Amino acid sequence: MPIKDGWFAESEVMWPGQAMMLKVEEVLYEGRTDFQDVLVFRSATYGTVLVLDGVIQVTERDEHAYQEMITQIPMHCHPDPQNVLIVGGGDGGVLREVCRHPGVQRITMCELDPLVVSISKRYLGASTASAFDDQRLTLVHADAAQFVKDQLSVYDVVIVDSSDPVGAAETLFTADFYMSLRRAMRPGAIMCNQGECVWLHLSLIAEVLKHCREVFPSVDYAFTTIPTYPSGQIGFLICSTTPGHVLRQPVREPEPAVAASLKYYSPAVHAAAFVLPGFAEKVVAAD
Amino acid sequence: MPIKDGWFAESEVMWPGQAMMLKVEEVLYEGRTDFQDVLVFRSATYGTVLVLDGVIQVTERDEHAYQEMITQIPMHCHPDPQNVLIVGGGDGGVLREVCRHPGVQRITMCELDPLVVSISKRYLGASTASAFDDQRLTLVHADAAQFVKDQLSVYDVVIVDSSDPVGAAETLFTADFYMSLRRAMRPGAIMCNQGECVWLHLSLIAEVLKHCREVFPSVDYAFTTIPTYPSGQIGFLICSTTPGHVLRQPVREPEPAVAASLKYYSPAVHAAAFVLPGFAEKVVAAD
Numbered sequence: 001m002p003i004k005d006g007w008f009a010e011s012e013v014m015w016p017g018q019a020m021m022l023k024v025e026e027v028l029y030e031g032r033t034d035f036q037d038v039l040v041f042r043s044a045t046y047g048t049v050l051v052l053d054g055v056i057q058v059t060e061r062d063e064h065a066y067q068e069m070i071t072q073i074p075m076h077c078h079p080d081p082q083n084v085l086i087v088g089g090g091d092g093g094v095l096r097e098v099c100r101h102p103g104v105q106r107i108t109m110c111e112l113d114p115l116v117v118s119i120s121k122r123y124l125g126a127s128t129a130s131a132f133d134d135q136r137l138t139l140v141h142a143d144a145a146q147f148v149k150d151q152l153s154v155y156d157v158v159i160v161d162s163s164d165p166v167g168a169a170e171t172l173f174t175a176d177f178y179m180s181l182r183r184a185m186r187p188g189a190i191m192c193n194q195g196e197c198v199w200l201h202l203s204l205i206a207e208v209l210k211h212c213r214e215v216f217p218s219v220d221y222a223f224t225t226i227p228t229y230p231s232g233q234i235g236f237l238i239c240s241t242t243p244g245h246v247l248r249q250p251v252r253e254p255e256p257a258v259a260a261s262l263k264y265y266s267p268a269v270h271a272a273a274f275v276l277p278g279f280a281e282k283v284v285a286a287d
Numbered sequence: 288m289p290i291k292d293g294w295f296a297e298s299e300v301m302w303p304g305q306a307m308m309l310k311v312e313e314v315l316y317e318g319r320t321d322f323q324d325v326l327v328f329r330s331a332t333y334g335t336v337l338v339l340d341g342v343i344q345v346t347e348r349d350e351h352a353y354q355e356m357i358t359q360i361p362m363h364c365h366p367d368p369q370n371v372l373i374v375g376g377g378d379g380g381v382l383r384e385v386c387r388h389p390g391v392q393r394i395t396m397c398e399l400d401p402l403v404v405s406i407s408k409r410y411l412g413a414s415t416a417s418a419f420d421d422q423r424l425t426l427v428h429a430d431a432a433q434f435v436k437d438q439l440s441v442y443d444v445v446i447v448d449s450s451d452p453v454g455a456a457e458t459l460f461t462a463d464f465y466m467s468l469r470r471a472m473r474p475g476a477i478m479c480n481q482g483e484c485v486w487l488h489l490s491l492i493a494e495v496l497k498h499c500r501e502v503f504p505s506v507d508y509a510f511t512t513i514p515t516y517p518s519g520q521i522g523f524l525i526c527s528t529t530p531g532h533v534l535r536q537p538v539r540e541p542e543p544a545v546a547a548s549l550k551y552y553s554p555a556v557h558a559a560a561f562v563l564p565g566f567a568e569k570v571v572a573a574d
Binding site: 007020043045223262272275279 | 296303305306307308310332333487510519549550551552553556563564565568
């Protein structure tokens with residue numbers, strides 16, 4: 001039971017010796033799906049909070065940082081993304097960000113756990129999970145590695161919004177999976193994957209980057225600040241099927257309506273997100 | 288007593304509803320000075336930790352992010368800093384960073400609380416508090432507002448490494464104090480002050496920036512990531528006595544020996560640190 005004396009404390013799965021605590025006003029949901037433990041609570045100062053297997057996934061106060069950056073960076077690395085695949089992302093935040101783009105024609109979301117979607121719609125429907133009724137969406141509940149396996153040249157942008165690479169999401173960080181994704185991507189397509197935190201998992205990041213570089217000709221790494229993720233930051237692996245693609249500069253400005261709706265992302269933030277602290281830059285930089 | 292069941296939890300002074308926890312291996316010191324409560328413990332995964340009034344000041348694992356950025360940004364905004372004033376900074380981290388520069392001839396540290404210095408030397412002597420025997424240092428234990436009051440045109444760089452603006456440090460965030468500092472600064476001098484976190488204190492930051500802009504002709508705001516500060520980030524108010532000084536670009540490269548000794552700062556990191564999330568940029572940008 002992660003709530004004690006009115007405070008939720010994050011479990012230490014991948015970050016031993018440290019834990020974020022949030023003050024709880026009311027537990028809204030607690031249960032177990034076929035895949036994971038789910039907890040939803042109303043916090044004192046971070047709005048509604050979604051927790052999977054003891055790890056904070058979404059707080060209404062800061063989720064925009066993650067959702068915007070994992071989505072808008074790859075969307076603005078592509079000149080005209082029309083067909084988008086979201087792997088995971090059951091809370092609906094990445095979907096909301098993709099839906100801002102009027103040029104997108106088809107969105108496929110492959111989320112393993114249907115209950116995460118229904119719980120998010122119920123408790124985060126006005127904030128994070130606000131775009132599930134978009135007519136462009138096809139929602140599939142399947143294992144993503146299986147789902148993309150036989151698809152050829154379909155997607156312009158692929159966003160892998162997975163949980164951490166322990167347990168169910170482990171296969172989503174392998175060269176095999178990246179290879180399947182690449183086959184499913186059109187020429188010029190961009191892939192963006194949740195990429196952990198340089199303060200916590202630098203050697204894991206180096207390993208996953210190596211897998212990416214085996215598969216994609218252009219690979220880079222960016223990050224966003226986000227208070228309620230471990231150590232206050234999370235990174236992104238950004239890959240292009242185009243050799244020599246400079247991912248740290250957006251290839252286009254956000255359309256005015258998109259720009260006006262964003263709280264975190266801007267072209268300047270895009271570029272700065274790729275500049276890493278010295279200790280991380282050394283490890284992340286391509287050989 | 289902030290330690291319970293072997294975990295230290297930060298007090299919520301200025302960030303209600305959230306708290307960082309660190310696992311404690313051994314309490315090394317616990318006491319009260321004339322000014323504040325002091326706690327030093329060996330943590331499971333962040334090295335030795337210094338806590339003042341319930342708030343984490345230093346962990347050996349991540350302190351370099353803060354110490355380098357609050358110091359190396361202003362040091363690299365000045366072409367030839369020779370005389371440096373440190374206000375606060377009793378843990379010695381800023382001093383260590385200033386001492387890396389062979390061109391510096393005099394360093395004055397004005398730290399209110401002598402016990403913070405002696406405790407830091409005892410428990411962080413091999414890491415953060417490693418430069419107190421530098422021959423260029425004059426250490427003064429006094430109220431900084433009083434100390435700088437009658438000084439005229441003395442310093443090239445002033446670094447205000449204070450605790451948060453509640454209690455003793457409150458006067459260090461006022462226009463009056465900035466005015467005294469400015470008088471104590473030489474033409475072309477740079478001032479850098481701890482500037483809280485955009486995720487937590489945006490209206491406070493806007494207010495303090497206003498004070499800075501009343502006093503200094505060039506003012507800007509940067510930030511660093513740092514896992515053990517509230518929300519994982521902290522900002523800096525950076526001010527120049529020179530009108531039109533573009534602070535977001537360093538005026539010189541770090542000397543090779545300095546560059547080799549740094550873990551976080553680089554010229555690219557300097558520039559990127561001034562790029563704020565959209566929601567913060569709106570508030571922080573000059574009118």
